[in-house]
Amino acid sequence: MARISKEEKKIAIMLQALKLFSKEGFYTTTIPDIAKALGMSVGNLYNYFKSKDMLAQEIIKYISSYLGNELRKINETNLTTREKIHRIVRIYFETAQNEPEMIEYFLRVYLANREVFKEGCEGMICVSDFVTEIMIFFEEGVRKGDLRDQDFFSAFGLFMGYLGGMVFLHGEKVLPEALAFYIDDITENIYRALKVEDKVHED
Amino acid sequence: MARISKEEKKIAIMLQALKLFSKEGFYTTTIPDIAKALGMSVGNLYNYFKSKDMLAQEIIKYISSYLGNELRKINETNLTTREKIHRIVRIYFETAQNEPEMIEYFLRVYLANREVFKEGCEGMICVSDFVTEIMIFFEEGVRKGDLRDQDFFSAFGLFMGYLGGMVFLHGEKVLPEALAFYIDDITENIYRALKVEDKVHED
Amino acid sequence: MARISKEEKKIAIMLQALKLFSKEGFYTTTIPDIAKALGMSVGNLYNYFKSKDMLAQEIIKYISSYLGNELRKINETNLTTREKIHRIVRIYFETAQNEPEMIEYFLRVYLANREVFKEGCEGMICVSDFVTEIMIFFEEGVRKGDLRDQDFFSAFGLFMGYLGGMVFLHGEKVLPEALAFYIDDITENIYRALKVEDKVHED
Amino acid sequence: MARISKEEKKIAIMLQALKLFSKEGFYTTTIPDIAKALGMSVGNLYNYFKSKDMLAQEIIKYISSYLGNELRKINETNLTTREKIHRIVRIYFETAQNEPEMIEYFLRVYLANREVFKEGCEGMICVSDFVTEIMIFFEEGVRKGDLRDQDFFSAFGLFMGYLGGMVFLHGEKVLPEALAFYIDDITENIYRALKVEDKVHED
DNA sequence: GATGAATGAGCTTTCATTCAT
DNA sequence: AATGAATGAAAGCTCATTCAT
Numbered sequence: 001m002a003r004i005s006k007e008e009k010k011i012a013i014m015l016q017a018l019k020l021f022s023k024e025g026f027y028t029t030t031i032p033d034i035a036k037a038l039g040m041s042v043g044n045l046y047n048y049f050k051s052k053d054m055l056a057q058e059i060i061k062y063i064s065s066y067l068g069n070e071l072r073k074i075n076e077t078n079l080t081t082r083e084k085i086h087r088i089v090r091i092y093f094e095t096a097q098n099e100p101e102m103i104e105y106f107l108r109v110y111l112a113n114r115e116v117f118k119e120g121c122e123g124m125i126c127v128s129d130f131v132t133e134i135m136i137f138f139e140e141g142v143r144k145g146d147l148r149d150q151d152f153f154s155a156f157g158l159f160m161g162y163l164g165g166m167v168f169l170h171g172e173k174v175l176p177e178a179l180a181f182y183i184d185d186i187t188e189n190i191y192r193a194l195k196v197e198d199k200v201h202e203d
Numbered sequence: 204m205a206r207i208s209k210e211e212k213k214i215a216i217m218l219q220a221l222k223l224f225s226k227e228g229f230y231t232t233t234i235p236d237i238a239k240a241l242g243m244s245v246g247n248l249y250n251y252f253k254s255k256d257m258l259a260q261e262i263i264k265y266i267s268s269y270l271g272n273e274l275r276k277i278n279e280t281n282l283t284t285r286e287k288i289h290r291i292v293r294i295y296f297e298t299a300q301n302e303p304e305m306i307e308y309f310l311r312v313y314l315a316n317r318e319v320f321k322e323g324c325e326g327m328i329c330v331s332d333f334v335t336e337i338m339i340f341f342e343e344g345v346r347k348g349d350l351r352d353q354d355f356f357s358a359f360g361l362f363m364g365y366l367g368g369m370v371f372l373h374g375e376k377v378l379p380e381a382l383a384f385y386i387d388d389i390t391e392n393i394y395r396a397l398k399v400e401d402k403v404h405e406d
Numbered sequence: 407m408a409r410i411s412k413e414e415k416k417i418a419i420m421l422q423a424l425k426l427f428s429k430e431g432f433y434t435t436t437i438p439d440i441a442k443a444l445g446m447s448v449g450n451l452y453n454y455f456k457s458k459d460m461l462a463q464e465i466i467k468y469i470s471s472y473l474g475n476e477l478r479k480i481n482e483t484n485l486t487t488r489e490k491i492h493r494i495v496r497i498y499f500e501t502a503q504n505e506p507e508m509i510e511y512f513l514r515v516y517l518a519n520r521e522v523f524k525e526g527c528e529g530m531i532c533v534s535d536f537v538t539e540i541m542i543f544f545e546e547g548v549r550k551g552d553l554r555d556q557d558f559f560s561a562f563g564l565f566m567g568y569l570g571g572m573v574f575l576h577g578e579k580v581l582p583e584a585l586a587f588y589i590d591d592i593t594e595n596i597y598r599a600l601k602v603e604d605k606v607h608e609d
Numbered sequence: 610m611a612r613i614s615k616e617e618k619k620i621a622i623m624l625q626a627l628k629l630f631s632k633e634g635f636y637t638t639t640i641p642d643i644a645k646a647l648g649m650s651v652g653n654l655y656n657y658f659k660s661k662d663m664l665a666q667e668i669i670k671y672i673s674s675y676l677g678n679e680l681r682k683i684n685e686t687n688l689t690t691r692e693k694i695h696r697i698v699r700i701y702f703e704t705a706q707n708e709p710e711m712i713e714y715f716l717r718v719y720l721a722n723r724e725v726f727k728e729g730c731e732g733m734i735c736v737s738d739f740v741t742e743i744m745i746f747f748e749e750g751v752r753k754g755d756l757r758d759q760d761f762f763s764a765f766g767l768f769m770g771y772l773g774g775m776v777f778l779h780g781e782k783v784l785p786e787a788l789a790f791y792i793d794d795i796t797e798n799i800y801r802a803l804k805v806e807d808k809v810h811e812d
Numbered sequence: 813g814a815t816g817a818a819t820g821a822g823c824t825t826t827c828a829t830t831c832a833t
Numbered sequence: 834a835a836t837g838a839a840t841g842a843a844a845g846c847t848c849a850t851t852c853a854t
Contacts, residue, residue: 436822436823436824437823437824437825438822438823438824448824448825449825449826449827452824452825452826456825457824457825458824458825
């Protein structure tokens with residue numbers, strides 16, 4: 001018997017839609033597609049989400065919350081800044097490898113189809129859980145004297161653009177190696193980019 | 204007199220479509236929208252491009268060729284590697300600032316709607332002009348002993364992901380400053396990430 | 407109450423489309439035409455048939471089944487071969503007179519627009535119910551010693567070509583008399599053409 | 610240099626259109642298709658025929674004239690009625706085998722798409738050359754005492770329906786043999802159907 | 813005679829959403 | 834909660850025909 005709660009069903013719908021949106025694209029996935037994949041009726045789906053756009057918005061919030069939570073765990077450790085970067089890169093790539101739909105959704109649905117998120121996700125409010133944790137990581141690195149105190153967005157853009165770019169290349173099957181292969185190189189590159197000056201001279 | 208050639212008209216169509224696709228999205232821009240913006244008939248548009256997808260593909264080739272050409276000019280100078288990075292970042296951001304549709308198209312149409320480019324733009328063949336120049340820049344930096352000889356994609360992902368990420372944030376109106384403001388910071392970050400080890404110690 | 411079942415509605419659509427296709431032609435009848443004649447929406451029509459071609463194919467199967475059934479009744483009687491021919495000619499002409507759309511559809515839609523039936527009605531599979539009964543009639547006539555044992559297609563072509571030709575002339579309003587007028591002549595002609603040699607001399 | 614006359618060019622266009630219409634269907638063949646196949650421009654084609662429908666009508670007249678001429682030659686011989694039937698069947702099947710487009714056009718374009726010929730080919734005026742010769746053949750057969758004096762259309766329908774039906778089956782690749790194989794059988798069937806009673810008893 | 817770019821109405825098909833049951 | 838038939842606006846695309854050159 002064990003009835004499924006309305007909240008659980010919402011999540012089940014979101015996960016299925018996430019899978020389809022990220023794989024087939026937002027506009028090329030239809031509501032009937034989603035309903036059929038879930039074995040439920042179109043009409044009933046509308047009992048849970050009042051439009052296709054709203055469904056898309058709830059999904060990005062869900063992803064942001066999920067990833068933010070992973071980052072929070074890292075932020076709460078006592079690891080060095082460099083090790084934290086390593087962990088973040090790893091968590092991001094592992095997610096991209098094992099549950100590619102999350103990162104793909106972020107890159108290909110959320111970032112690309114702004115009209116869908118225009119009303120309801122203004123600014124970064126639908127991804128704030130995630131951004132906040134990156135911000136915390138960065139500020140702590142600065143406070144501990146490990147990272148240069150530069151403009152947050154210069155650092156954030158580096159971090160997320162870099163990781164996003166790699167996952168994109170991976171999705172394009174353009175990378176000759178698995179994502180895991182690049183973790184060390186990328187950690188190194190990010191760390192070098194953000195860390196405080198080396199004590200001695202500099203070109 | 205001075206009639207417009209068929210090739211010139213094709214380009215005029217591409218530029219208009221580029222504008223609309225990048226601003227409104229590929230699926231939310233209709234062929235009638237494009238035709239109306241050009242003051243021409245829907246049917247005639249199909250005398251120039253045999254489908255909406257083909258139009259989209261020709262546009263990305265056009266952009267890649269345009270940006271590749273700008274990069275080639277930089278590659279052909281005698282500037283130092285660091286100065287070249289600075290120029291590349293600047294050219295990219297200037298383009299994003301002055302002709303934002305090109306970069307937006309790249310990020311939001313080409314990267315996001317893979318189904319549109321699946322047949323005809325396999326791999327990176329529709330953006331090869333651009334990628335090739337980045338590759339040339341990188342390899343020359345390595346050859347001159349300025350850049351570490353790491354995996355090309357680790358470097359490419361950093362470069363393009365970073366710049367793309369910043370432009371995205373700019374497009375989201377999330378950046379507190381104009382793009383130009385970040386040029387120096389970003390040049391610095393990229394250079395630090397890619398350059399060879401400092402002669403002395405290093406963590 | 408007494409709701410109409412989905413299957414019944416499919417048939418209602420087919421009958422209406424049959425009427426329009428046969429009267430106005432396949433390409434000159436539009437889906438909106440059919441929907442309007444049925445008082446339903448265009449979109450809903452596509453809930454029953456997934457394309458215009460599929461609709462056309464289901465109609466020919468329906469006709470073949472209907473006519474095949476009529477022929478089966480004749481084949482199951484104990485009438486003489488000659489009487490059977492008479493009945494078949496009569497049933498065909500009566501159908502052409504009272505429900506002309508069926509025969510017209512056969513002649514003008516199915517036989518003429520092969521591209522529509524190319525995929526899905528290969529060979530004669532969409533008209534097999536009908537062809538099978540003609541075959542049965544012919545083979546029994548041979549077995550009983552009434553008809554010459556000639557190539558099936560020579561006989562089939564005579565039968566169907568003749569009847570089709572007459573209905574065509576009738577449709578063209580070229581015949582000075584009603585179809586019924588010709589039943590006896592035609593029966594006689596067919597019978598003479600197919601029956602076994604007369605016992606005595608021969609031209 | 611030998612310039613081509615306007616009339617010759619009209620015929621060249623008709624022959625090419627005939628080929629395409631009969632093979633691809635009237636509605637599925639476009640004017641640009643025809644122009645391209647002829648290596649001429651769309652606009653120029655309209656200098657020869659003022660509409661697609663008019664082109665189609667001129668073609669059927671051309672075919673009717675061509676076939677009528679063949680029949681006239683047969684009618685002018687001194688052959689027996691039976692031999693004439695044999696010749697007519699043969700000429701028809703040979704045409705269907707060697708220049709299938711003519712017969713196919715007759716069956717699939719002219720007979721099927723009445724709306725195209727409604728205005729301009731009322732009744733049988735566009736095929737009168739051909740029909741007239743059949744009529745002459747039949748009346749002479751009657752006059753010579755070879756054929757029963759039955760309604761003309763009963764005889765005409767048999768003749769043309771039968772031959773048309775066989776060619777159709779041939780076009781469908783349903784016939785196990787080449788058309789020539791059936792000439793004798795069919796001649797026999799037609800002759801038996803139409804000839805005067807055998808002197809002695811009868812069924 | 814010849815060209816082919818241009819028109820624009822109209823086609824088939826799709827799909828988010830609603831609502832009677 | 835659940836169903837899925839029904840809606841209808843709108844999409845991409847086609848094509849007979851025209852006309853300036």
